[in-house]
Amino acid sequence: MTTFVDRVELHVAAGNGGHGCASVHREKFKPLGGPDGGNGGRGGDVTLVVDQSVTTLLDYHHSPHRKATNGQPGAGDHRSGKDGQDLILPVPDGTVVLDKQGNVLADLVGEGTTYIAGQGGRGGLGNAALASARRKAPGFALLGVPGESTDIVLELKTVADVALVGYPSAGKSSLISVLSAAKPKIADYPFTTLVPNLGVVTAGATVYTIADVPGLIPGASQGKGLGLEFLRHVERCSVLVHVLDTATLESDRDPVSDLDVIEEELKQYGGLDDRPRIVVLNKIDIPDGQDLADMIRPDLEARGYQVFEVSAVARTGLKELSFALAGIVAEARAAKPKEEATRIVIRPKAVDDAGFTVTFDEANEVYRVRGEKPERWIRQTDFNNDEAVGYLADRLNRLGVEDALVKAGARSGDGVAIGPEENAVVFDWEPTMMAGAEMLGRRGEDHRLEAPRPAAQRRRDRDAERDEAEQEFKEFGPF
Ligand SMILES: Nc1nc2c(ncn2[C@@H]2O[C@H](COP(=O)(O)OP(=O)(O)OP(=O)(O)O)[C@@H](O)[C@H]2O)c(=O)[nH]1
Ligand SMILES: [Mg+2]
Structure with missing residues (x-):
């Protein structure tokens, strides 16, 4: 299949x-x-x-x-x-x-x-x-x-107002084909419908959509037939229509027990209890069908169902059905405004740009640094280029990673890993290493040899911060 x-x-x-x-x-x-x-x-x-x-x-x-x-x-x-x-x-x-x-x-x-x-x-x-x-x-x-x-x-998950549910061959596809302009495949063998069909129905001033889903059989919740998989299409519908076959040739079936079976499967699936339901008795063009419909109608009504007798083939009873559905749909829409079809853009996750964390990873005996920026900076660094590594060190330092490592108890020579366990850059921490290229400052000077003058140092930090902000901006910009 x-x-x-x-x-x-x-x-x-x-x-x-x-x-x-x-x-x-x-x-x-x-x-x-x-x-x-x-x-x-x-x-x-x-x-x-x-x-x-x-x-x-x-x-x-x-x-x-x-x-x-x-x-x-x-x-x-x-x-x-x-x-x-x-x-x-x-x-x-x-x-x-x-x-x-x-x-x-x-x-x-x-x-x-x-x-x-x-x-x-x-x-x-x-x-x-x-x-x-x-x-x-x-x-x-x-x-x-x-x-x-x-x-x-x-x-x-099909988005429709009304869902037709029922046994295979009950006539769900036939019904949607005569209620709307949809032209689904119709045949006298079970499981003709494999994917849901959608139709648009106009009844008076109300326009609604109707979905015909694949047939359901007992044990569907255990995976029999097509299983319950397709019932997710029903989840979004505001009205369920039980399509019952009044002329089935199978001796062990009748419309009322069919209804019970389908209800049981819906219950197994869960989450559909609050949806209003109506019953359609189909195939009344067949004489035995009409007789059976007449017989079970009071029983179904006593259970609280609104019952419609139709024939998809002879096209009888369709108008009443489609107007009744329009009424229930309109009511449901008024009670719960339908999700607006807006053009929205959904991003997988908000980028947490701001922070980073430092924790001691006992299993690997490293201080682990996690954060959007440090992890990206690592990926942007060409580790074969000392100047690039120095630039990275400088960026990390300015973000406060070095200070945080000190606070977390890291000491010279300890292992530091930036990134998640399966994909991290690990190095031995040397606090001075964090001041590679930038410490070289102006040509011919090396600040590591002399204590930096505080004012000059402050100015340098401020300039560096501005550089950083500017470069982050350039990276984002469309160049
Ligand atoms: N006599 C009669 N036959 C009907 C009527 N409605 C449907 N049928 C026949 O019943 C058979 C099954 O119809 P479908 O519409 O394919 O049934 P379905 O519920 O969509 O079946 P699956 O897609 O297999 O779940 C076809 O041979 C139809 O011609 C009806 O009102 N009267
Ligand atoms: Mg079908």
């Missing part, structure tokens, strides 16, 4: 940022022309966008690996690398994004709703952008940051 594709696992990889370029301007008779290395371009994002013309997740089932393009590296002569292209993945309305543990990350409802599943890496600044009053000719550039790469799960 065909698999029911409304849940896919997707591996997304955003583009890497391009590396910045370290280059010195060259011109005849001008030996030291100044730094002119351009910035790397940013990597493309992987973005999910609700597109109403897309109705299934089938495409992602067939090719579940998606990658945006990388940013280009910067070049000499102030040439910036091109940004990578964002990869836009169209998804159906009602797609829910989860992580692999099953936590909901976003619920995408409404045309144009956007979710950034993987953020492209920042491009590295070139040495031209890193130059400052204190660092006139940096001999290094920043590396591009790798793009985010994650596994997500997409689940489709």
Whole structure:
């Protein structure tokens, strides 16, 4: 049997940022022309966008690996690398994004709703952008940051006002085909419908949507038939319609016990108790069907159900049904305003830009530094370039990492790890190392040899802070 594709696992990889370029301007008779290395371009994002013309997740089932393009590296002569292209993945309305543990990350409802599943890496600044009053000719550039790469799960939850539920072959698809313009597949074998069909119904002034979902059988909650999987489509509907077959040929079935079975399965699924339900007795064009309908109607009404007798084939009783549904839908809408279809952009997580933490990791015997900035700075550093390492040390120092390490009890020679356990840069801590390139200050001076004059030191710190802020800004800017 065909698999029911409304849940896919997707591996997304955003583009890497391009590396910045370290280059010195060259011109005849001008030996030291100044730094002119351009910035790397940013990597493309992987973005999910609700597109109403897309109705299934089938495409992602067939090719579940998606990658945006990388940013280009910067070049000499102030040439910036091109940004990578964002990869836009169209998804159906009602797609829910989860992580692999099953936590909901976003619920995408409404045309144009956007979710950034993987953020492209920042491009590295070139040495031209890193130059400052204190660092006139940096001999290094920043590396591009790798793009985010994650596994997500997409689940489709149809957004409709009314859901038709019932046994296979009860006539759900037939009913939606005569109530709306939808043209689903109809056949006399069970499980004809494998993915939900949506139709739009106009009844008087009310326009509502109706969904026909695959048939349900006893034991669906244990995975029989198509299982309960597709019932997630029913979750968002405000009205449930039991479509009961009054003319089934199976001797062990009758509409009332069918109803009980379906109700039991809905209960197993859970969370649907508050939804109003009505009963449709279908196939009354068949004489035995009409007789059976007449017989069980009082029983169903006694249970509190509003009952409609219809024939999808002879097209009888449809008007009453569609107007009654319009009434219930209108009531439900008034009670709970429907989620507005807004064009919103949802980001996976707010970037906590501000802080960092230092903790002692007993298992690995290192002081662990965690924080968005320090971890990014590590990725931006070319560890083969001493000047770049010095610049990193300087940045970390200014953020207060060195002070925090002292406070946490770190001593010279202790191990310090920046980043998560599985992906950290570890080094032996030397407090003086934290003042690499910047301590060299003006040409020919080394502040490590003499105590810095307090006023001059303060000025230097202030300038450095301004540099830092300026460079963070440049990195964010579109160059
Ligand atoms: N006589 C009669 N036959 C009907 C009526 N409605 C549906 N049928 C027939 O019943 C069979 C099943 O109809 P479908 O609409 O495919 O049933 P379904 O509930 O969508 O079935 P699944 O998709 O398998 O769950 C088809 O052969 C239809 O022609 C009706 O009102 N009268
Ligand atoms: Mg069907």
